[in-house]
Amino acid sequence: MIWITLLWATLLTAVVSRPEERRGNLAVCETISRAISSTSDVYYPGELTYLRDIYHWAISSTQYSACTVEPGTAEDVGIILRILSSTQTPFAVKGGGHASNPGFSSTTGVHISMYLFSEVTYDPASETVVIGSGLIWDDVYESLAPHGVNVVGGRVTGVGVAGFILGGGFSWLTNQYGLTIDTVVAYELVKPNGEIATVTANSDADLFFALKGGLNNFGIVTRFTLRTFPQGQVWGGLITYTQDHLSEVNAVAVKFANDVTDPKAAIITTYNFLLGQPGVSQLLFYDGPTPPDGIFDDFLAIPHFSMDVKTRDFVSLVLASPSNATANLRGVFNTVSLLRYSDTLIDAIVNETTFWGARLGFDSGLFISYDVEPFRPNIFSVSDTRTDSAYPPSRSVGLLPLNLYYAWAFEISDDTFQDAIRQSAAHLYNVAVGQGQSDIVGAVVYPNYAIFDTPVESLYGSNVARMKQIKASVDPDNVMALAGGFKI
Incomplete structure (x- = not known):
């Protein structure tokens, strides 16, 4: 595969360019290998498991570590953290690997892959499920x-469990049940000192609050216990529209956003610039086998390029998303928090899609998109079980990411595209404020969409x-600062 060839070429360069740093990190790898149990293992460059461990959906998020470690138990995670702390070795923790921010779940030091934490244990008595942090x-x-x-989980295929939950979690089921963090019952957390704790609202209210949106600042989560909800067949899927029907899509997207109140209905309208022209990838969702008349009729009436919309199981609905079409490219997210959509704002989004798509297309630009x-x-x-959470700091107003x-x-x-996406987000923010959305001034943004240099004050x-x-209480030695991410 092409991506494996590219990985090896870059890896060889990295090994040659940092010999002293790598020797020190390799010594730490060897110390970890001797200390952990037989349920865990360490892998080095040249092994296929190493490549799997460092791989990210966006290759700009991949770095070439001295080794990778796949812990098999929470106890071994504790051993690893204590060694990293004592040696002050940079490290990374990767769950599903869908992060787009460079260095957030990768490192040139010791890369911890949570791949072996793949448990899914459903308990019908408590109506909860325990899921491992290495899953998608x-x-x-x-x-x-x-x-x-x-x-209440991810909406498109390939998204990792751990980062998604720890950043908040917007779902197809959010209108009904809230954010994913609102459905967390317990976290199995390995604290920075290696101690293993089951964190609940009753056992440690402060730490439970911090983990709800606080990302990787407070240790390594190995398992999550989530509430479950009844699930039958759903209706929905993907429709694509070409440039000549943009005005029709714009109108029905705004109408849906402002008029539809059924909590079982949801959409993602994605404006793309691909192959030299704008278009739309439209995801429709209804939590039931057939939507009521009128909710989606306008979308279905627009002439389409392709359509895959039907009654199906939930897994099929998620797999119908096109998110993996841009895997193995360099990439970055950015976000604006909004209160509502208007015709003017949607027109501005379409204009941004076309403007930046045309401009960046001459600079290896392959894909530009805006998800409404x-x-x-x-x-x-x-949510009827929510408690206060790190994100969002206020529950009084719902923010649209x-x-x-x-x-x-x-x-x-890299710099060209990252600068462009910052400019575009700032412009759309100004358009929204100019249209009367004054309540978004100073509003926080969704951590899982925030670009890497976003101040933590803008998240929390x-x-x-x-x-x-x-953070000072649970991590007085600031061990988690050795890992990437938004740092408290």
């Missing part, structure tokens, strides 16, 4: 399907001070 949501849905239940993701305004308060995503081919273009607002206190 596709695996979870497939395992739960025979039980007729589901969880409307939710009901009560999404932050709909507009997702910008750019993908390209060559490292030399007034919660930052409390999070710093909790």
Whole structure:
């Protein structure tokens, strides 16, 4: 495969260019290998498992570590953390590997892959499921399907469990049940000192709060216990529209966002620039075998390029998403928090798609997209079991996370695309404010879509001070600062 060839070429360069650093890191790898149990293992460059461990959906997020470690038990995770702490070795923790921010789940030091934490254990008595942090949501849905239940998880194929939950979690089921963090019952956490704890709202309210959106600042989560909900067949799938029908799509997308109140209905309208012209990838979802008349009729009436919409199981619905079409490219996300969509704002999004698509197409630009993701305004308060959380710092207003995503081919273009996506997000923010959305001034943005240099204050607002206190308590030696990510 081409991506394996590219990985090896870059890996050889990395090995040659940092010999002293790598020798020190390799010594730590060997120390870990001697200390961990037989359920865990260490892998080195030249082994296929090493390549699997460091691989990311966006190759710009891949770095070439001295070794990879696949822990098989929480106890071994504790041993690894203590060694990394004592040697002050940079490390990374990777779950599903869908992160687009460079260095957030990769390192040139010791790379911890949670691949072996692949448990899916459903308990019908408590209506909960324990899931491992090395899974992707596709695996979870497939395992739960025979039980007729589901969880509030990712909407498209290939998204990892761990980062998604720890950043908040917007789902096809969010209108009904809230964010994924609102459905977490317990975290199995390996603290930075190696101690293993089951963190619940009752056992440690502060740490439970911090883990709900606080990403990787407080240790390594090995397992999550989530509430489950009944799940039967759903209706939906993907429709694609070409440039000549953009105005029709725009109108029905705005109408859906503002008029549809059924909590079982949801959409993602993605404006793309691909092969020199704009188009739309439209995902439709209804949590039931047949939607009520009128909700999606306008979408179905627009002439389409392709359509895969039907009654299906939930796994099939997730697999119908086109998200893996841009795997193995360089990429970056950015986001704007919105309160609502208007004709003017949608027109601005389409203009941004076309403007940046045309401009960046001459600089190895391969894919430009803007995901319009409307939710009901009560999404932050709909859950009947929610507790306060690091994200969002306020539950009074539901924020809609507009997702910008750019993908390209060559490292030399990184700065160009990253600067462009910042400019585009800033412009759309200004358009929204100019259209009367003054409440988004100072509003936080969704951590899982935020670009890598976003200040933590823009993610957690007034919660930052409390999070710093909790961080100092659970990680006084600042071990988790040795890993990438948004740092408290």
